[in-house]
Amino acid sequence: xxxxxxxxxxxxxxxxxxxxxxxTLDARILAAARRELVTxxxxxxxxxxxxLAPMGVAATVVLSISVILVAERDQPDLLxxxxxxxxxxxxxxxxxxxxxLRAPPAQAERSAALPTPEPTLxxxxxxxxxxxxxxxxxxxxxxxxMREEVxxxxxxxxxxxxxxxxxxxxxxxxxxxxLSAARPAAPAAKLELQRADxxxxxxxxxxxxxxxxxxxxxxxxxxxxxxxxxxxxxxYPLPVDLQGP
Amino acid sequence: xxxxxxxxASDEALxxxxxxxxxxxxxxxxxxxxxxxxRYLRHQCGDAAVAEELYQDIWLRVIGARKNYEVAAKxxxxxxxxxxxxxxxxxxxxxxxxxxxxxxxDDHDEDCPNGLCIDPAASPxxxxxxxxxxRDLAEQLVAAIGAxxxxxxxxxxxxxxxxxxxxxxxxxxxxxxxxxxxxxxxALAKLRAELKEWQ
Numbered sequence: 001x002x003x004x005x006x007x008x009x010x011x012x013x014x015x016x017x018x019x020x021x022x023x024t025l026d027a028r029i030l031a032a033a034r035r036e037l038v039t040x041x042x043x044x045x046x047x048x049x050x051x052l053a054p055m056g057v058a059a060t061v062v063l064s065i066s067v068i069l070v071a072e073r074d075q076p077d078l079l080x081x082x083x084x085x086x087x088x089x090x091x092x093x094x095x096x097x098x099x100x101l102r103a104p105p106a107q108a109e110r111s112a113a114l115p116t117p118e119p120t121l122x123x124x125x126x127x128x129x130x131x132x133x134x135x136x137x138x139x140x141x142x143x144x145x146m147r148e149e150v151x152x153x154x155x156x157x158x159x160x161x162x163x164x165x166x167x168x169x170x171x172x173x174x175x176x177x178x179l180s181a182a183r184p185a186a187p188a189a190k191l192e193l194q195r196a197d198x199x200x201x202x203x204x205x206x207x208x209x210x211x212x213x214x215x216x217x218x219x220x221x222x223x224x225x226x227x228x229x230x231x232x233x234x235x236y237p238l239p240v241d242l243q244g245p
Numbered sequence: 246x247x248x249x250x251x252x253x254a255s256d257e258a259l260x261x262x263x264x265x266x267x268x269x270x271x272x273x274x275x276x277x278x279x280x281x282x283x284r285y286l287r288h289q290c291g292d293a294a295v296a297e298e299l300y301q302d303i304w305l306r307v308i309g310a311r312k313n314y315e316v317a318a319k320x321x322x323x324x325x326x327x328x329x330x331x332x333x334x335x336x337x338x339x340x341x342x343x344x345x346x347x348x349x350x351d352d353h354d355e356d357c358p359n360g361l362c363i364d365p366a367a368s369p370x371x372x373x374x375x376x377x378x379x380r381d382l383a384e385q386l387v388a389a390i391g392a393x394x395x396x397x398x399x400x401x402x403x404x405x406x407x408x409x410x411x412x413x414x415x416x417x418x419x420x421x422x423x424x425x426x427x428x429x430x431x432a433l434a435k436l437r438a439e440l441k442e443w444q
Binding site for chain 1: 263266268271272275279280283284287288297300301304305308309311379380382383384385386387390404405406433436437440
């Protein structure tokens, strides 16, 4: 209580101030107080209720991290099965292949374009990706021999074009120079230079090249390529226009 | 009080018990403060009907604040703060009639308005020793309280009815402690002077 209080004035005030609220007002207020308890009961929250929201957030974070960790742990099992399939499919067909990755993309491309003959091919030649390279380039005629010489040069030329893997310039220059000196820049030779590596070609592309030889009237080359194709894809059905003599 | 609650339970404990659902706790709390709050309002308003209206409204506000009640101050300080704010709202709602009342809340206590200034150094010893009719004198005191400026009257009533310290009054009314002290000093001086005239 205030120290400034005057005891004599306080006693007089207590004597004089005798007002009381009316009884009806008391009853009204007390009834309102009880009505408040009935209508709006205060829910006594348990002590842990305040931690509900932070715990929910923490549980969500822990769950998310757990899912990520489990996924990362399981990924090494998934990667070997996915990577060889995903990489060649993602690579564009027309893009120049990387020298180091040439054989596997070709194999994958072939398997993607021609699912039926592939198992037969694999059965006959095993899993070696280099085997198809040798077969179509077997020397049958003079042009075939030239093609045998051209093939490494074409490989070297493709290596030189491929930007991520710089090929040794000196090594590529000599065969290229020899090639330019050896052949008279014939269209068929150019075509073969572009399609030298039969392993890179799908059967459809190869047949398309063969059809182009037929249209150009290069019958020797046509026969040679057909024979090579039959050796490479013995079970692949030839188109009608190429089945003739 | 009823319900097994200990008699010396504080006002704050009673309010918390009411918050928890004990209606009897509110009955006890109401019984403690009903007369004091009503007299405070009756003297501040002057009009019995208005005082009753404000009185009911203030208690309804207390009841309505039950859910969110927290012990941040003494219950009396909280209760009379509600009453003070409700009074100010009432005076503002009265418009121009209340301008004089509200003006008394401005800090012009040093100006000694209404010509009631006396020597602040006057001590209670200067009050008359012989009071033949104390009741008449008490009635005159109540009348003198009604003649005080509202701000000074409020401080006096909060001291007498609310049994509040200067700090608690300052907290309840939103004024500084020194202002409250000054208002109380002038109020007491004026009341003494009024009583002296009746000697």
